[in-house]
Amino acid sequence: MDIFHDPHDFQVSSNQWREAGETVGFVPTMGALHEGHLRLIDAARRQCDRVSVSIFVNPAQFGPNEDLAAYPRTFEADRAACARRGADAIFAPAPEAMYPPGFQTAIRVEPMSLSLCGHSRPVHFGGVATVCLKLFMLARPTRAYFGWKDAQQLLVLRRMVADLCVPLEIVGVETVREPDGLAMSSRNAYLTPGERAEAPRIHAGLRAAAEAFGAGERDTTKLEAIAREPIEQCPLMRLDYLEARSMDALERLQTAEPGNTLLAAAAFIGKARLIDNVRF
Numbered sequence: 001m002d003i004f005h006d007p008h009d010f011q012v013s014s015n016q017w018r019e020a021g022e023t024v025g026f027v028p029t030m031g032a033l034h035e036g037h038l039r040l041i042d043a044a045r046r047q048c049d050r051v052s053v054s055i056f057v058n059p060a061q062f063g064p065n066e067d068l069a070a071y072p073r074t075f076e077a078d079r080a081a082c083a084r085r086g087a088d089a090i091f092a093p094a095p096e097a098m099y100p101p102g103f104q105t106a107i108r109v110e111p112m113s114l115s116l117c118g119h120s121r122p123v124h125f126g127g128v129a130t131v132c133l134k135l136f137m138l139a140r141p142t143r144a145y146f147g148w149k150d151a152q153q154l155l156v157l158r159r160m161v162a163d164l165c166v167p168l169e170i171v172g173v174e175t176v177r178e179p180d181g182l183a184m185s186s187r188n189a190y191l192t193p194g195e196r197a198e199a200p201r202i203h204a205g206l207r208a209a210a211e212a213f214g215a216g217e218r219d220t221t222k223l224e225a226i227a228r229e230p231i232e233q234c235p236l237m238r239l240d241y242l243e244a245r246s247m248d249a250l251e252r253l254q255t256a257e258p259g260n261t262l263l264a265a266a267a268f269i270g271k272a273r274l275i276d277n278v279r280f
């Protein structure tokens, strides 16, 4: 497995694969890898000749009072996990390599970046879109793999790829959960044992709403209320948002994925802001 820190070196290697006619699967991450990330690598491994993984805590997607400095960085463990899951290359650039002096380009995918998580994180998806387009230029992927855990991110990137005719497919991979339902996240490491015990309430509410939908409930206000209840009953948690959205309306793309309604939530608990969603 090759490890690249320099963007140019990584791009040369990616180009060589493509010029040899190989398909490339690319998994962009911020590191602190857990089983959720590794399932993206597995999916890429199954579907592509070559697999590259980027590990980059992207400053441009963090707001001024967010957790950029505190974000966990575990490169050695990440490297070993990527090797075990059969990745061919890791790209782990320094921030200055991705944003050298004079850098001034930004991608905006609006208005869909301003709803849901965009309310409390107005710069977030612009930063994600900009870094992902740059990473795509370096990784030259045939397919790029993203988790449905970050559903809005996946939809924003699909929109960007369609709008700018970026020649790759964005593949969505289902959310990987802890046995009690909590969506795996690098940010779960911020939770105290007491907070960790309450955190599955987010998924419990979303699941209860999905079950109500399955039983015939179609009133989105009622579905949102069902999902909100377990979060609002917990004194350790503060709801950021919980909203049902039509995915077609959000990204204005036809999607082949099952389920068209996205019920998405974000909640603060201790030092963490956790997100989760269900589709139905």
Ligand code: AMP
Residues within 6 Å of the ligand: 028, 029, 030, 031, 035, 036, 037, 039, 040, 145, 146, 147, 148, 149, 150, 173, 174, 175, 176, 177, 183, 184, 185, 186
């Ligand atoms: P991050 O390192 O948090 O930026 O995540 C990198 C990629 O892993 C994104 O596409 C995420 O959606 C995906 N991911 C993170 N957590 C999970 C999870 N629990 N299940 C599936 N994918 C995930």
